[in-house]
Amino acid sequence: MRSVIVFAMPATAFVLLVAVGLDLTRNDFAQVRRQLSLVLTGLLAPLVLLPPVALLLVWIFDASPELAAAILLIAACPIGGISNTYSYLARASPALSVTLTGLSCLCCGVTIPIVGKALELALGTPLGIEVPLVLLASQLLLVLGLPIAIGMWVRSRSQGLALRCAPTLQRVAFVGVAIILALIVAGDGDAFGREFSTTAPLVAAFVMASTIVGWMVAAVVTHDPRDRFTLAAEFGTRNVGIATAIAVTFLGRLEFGRFVAVYAMVEVPLLLGTVAVFRYWQRRTGRHIGIPGRILRASLIDRR
Numbered sequence: 608m609r610s611v612i613v614f615a616m617p618a619t620a621f622v623l624l625v626a627v628g629l630d631l632t633r634n635d636f637a638q639v640r641r642q643l644s645l646v647l648t649g650l651l652a653p654l655v656l657l658p659p660v661a662l663l664l665v666w667i668f669d670a671s672p673e674l675a676a677a678i679l680l681i682a683a684c685p686i687g688g689i690s691n692t693y694s695y696l697a698r699a700s701p702a703l704s705v706t707l708t709g710l711s712c713l714c715c716g717v718t719i720p721i722v723g724k725a726l727e728l729a730l731g732t733p734l735g736i737e738v739p740l741v742l743l744a745s746q747l748l749l750v751l752g753l754p755i756a757i758g759m760w761v762r763s764r765s766q767g768l769a770l771r772c773a774p775t776l777q778r779v780a781f782v783g784v785a786i787i788l789a790l791i792v793a794g795d796g797d798a799f800g801r802e803f804s805t806t807a808p809l810v811a812a813f814v815m816a817s818t819i820v821g822w823m824v825a826a827v828v829t830h831d832p833r834d835r836f837t838l839a840a841e842f843g844t845r846n847v848g849i850a851t852a853i854a855v856t857f858l859g860r861l862e863f864g865r866f867v868a869v870y871a872m873v874e875v876p877l878l879l880g881t882v883a884v885f886r887y888w889q890r891r892t893g894r895h896i897g898i899p900g901r902i903l904r905a906s907l908i909d910r911r
Contacts, residue, residue: 621754623688623780623848624712628758629773630691630705642703644828649707649838652824653817654718657682657842658725660816668809677866678813680854681845683722685711688777689875690837690844697882698889699836707841713755715849780848789868803869810873818843818881836885843878847871 661682665675686708694704762769821842825835847867854863 619780619783619848622776622783624754625758625761626688626773626776626780628709628755628760629762629769629776630709630758632759632762642834645703645825645834645838646706646710648824648828649703649841650710650714653686653821653842654683654722656820656824657817658722660820661813664809664812664816668812670809674806674809674866677854677863678809680723680863681813681847681850681867681870683719684845684847684850684853685715685718686841687844687846687848687874688712688780689878690840693840693844693878693882694837696879697833697836697840697885699833699840699885700831701837703834704837704841707837709755711841712846712849715846719853802865806866806869807873810870811877814843814874814877817845818878832885832889840878840881843881844874845870847874 658679661678664670665678670678688708690708691701691704693699695701758769758773761772818839821839822835824842825838829835829838847870850870851863851867854867
């Protein structure tokens, strides 16, 4: 089973990131020029703020070294692709979410090793990332940057093909991640059950604290509540697929995979609950924005 997971995880991550690339165009990146401060905040602030949040929670919960390393790995990872779904469901700013998600994934080949090294220096102890910094950066750039570039190239050649393929690839990738996480859980169900009771409270605290920090940071750079929600969701959503790929493929740590499975099970309902609260607030304050499907699709096609 270990060999199946080690092979399937990077393959699934590759498919997911190709789908991210299929959803990006030059027009999306042109948004960087129009919302530079907001985009830079969404990209850089999590790298600076989420690791200290994770460290504080590790201290509060008196987490074990293995659990501490896992939550710090999650804190160093880029934005999860499902954040785009949260922004869409909340009627927030999906275009901003897509831009931040794509840029975050594109840059993480460099940012993950840098943040990991900074955490090691701050803690005075290794986190278990034994691969040399340069080698890890080059591996991540190949595994993460290449599929996004492929997706964008396909999009530039055929918009219609990209629009048809992107949702299918996303569904395939999400199903693949779910199957891999299920295999990890099945590999040692008793250990997973014991770990859930100790891991879930820490994960829930990290997700909610990250989301709140994201909203507060966004309030400094924008007055639009839709953009604020989008940044909050970006902070609260970490890329569990990439985290699992790093832990299993690069570090050979299947126990990290169990942590990621718990993380995914906790993050999704918490963020969906946040979406429900934001939608309720929109209705109460008269800020609700409904977007008929055909108008949304037409606007997306025009944007791309």
